[in-house]
Amino acid sequence: MSAPAVPVVRICLADDHTLMRDGLKEMLHTAPGFTVVGEASTGTEAVALATGLRPDVVLLDVEMPGPGAAEVIRRITRAVPKTQVLVLTMHDDPDMVRELLETGAAGYLLKTVPREELIGAVRSAVRRDSDSVVLVVSRQTVEQLDRQRSRERAVQLTARELEVLRLVAEALSNAQVAERLFITEATVKRHLTNIYGKLDAVSRVDALRKAAAARLIDAGRDGGPWSRPGDPAGVR
Template structure:
């Protein structure tokens, strides 16, 4: 495996420099771009197509949640980890709904950061126990019932499970021996049937309905 290409987005230069100093001597990571605000993060993500994006929540011009939304809109397969000091439930849930595959606190150890990046790069999720507890609380809230007319087909349910497990369209296509175009068509149909806007919201539905489980 080659180096994991990273985009660091944080308005504090000291934070970016600290992360770069940590990644520099390793053989696993390469910082390919930096951003000091949300708009710059969206632009750099589009220009460099990094493997994993480390995104701060509180930034000028555009906050991390809106930046994540825009990045995922341009590239649904983008892999984003929110790294912040906030444990506010509303921000955690908003980040997940924006498509973040991981959520780290800035007091995380270097090993925790390294492991989270590798997990997200592999298509898995990376949420520490404090964040998982917030997610479980959200999942336990009453949900709107899905009407029988929007019941998913067996194939759609199968693809939803793979989405919830963090797989990209290409990875799903490879596993199911389908074309990427066919997978995209299924994903669009799934989002439409569930009345959700993105893959992360579909994942929350899959978790709530017991189709997949949090590790």
């Protein structure tokens, strides 16, 4: 009786450097059960290829013409949910790692990764469960990601406090926040005082910066109060 056939992992390569794609293709073709079914040199091509070919994995560079990496990942995962996107880049940046994993990437690997680890990462991505990711970055990046997660766990704002903070990030005054949330201005001031205490902040700007660092709000949202002098709790 013959052994059952090993399923072939179908891969698309998305990188604007032809030599990089050629090297990856040659490397992957040496691994049993892998085949490269398409190549893209722009973000738009990557989305079109993934949508048309429905590969198991897309190996995606982050610096290509067209939509940014986050938007490419978003479009691919929306169009072909079963296709796993592995980011392969030179950028050892914890903020980028976090953003792209949260957008839907199945993994983030540096281009300095050894051949065996790349092949293992592709196999892991194909059989991964929804709660796991493949991560091959520097120790410093891992440590910074751990610090960010620790800060998030340490700061617990209520749903109402988050609503207030997000409106403050839109440069609304206390009176405008109160009107938007159908509460009194005194209640808004009380929420801000609680927010400042939990974040160990001394002003609106300080609170927004610390909330952004803890990933409670988007950094630099609308550009409003970020460049304005902070005012102490309870003031205007």
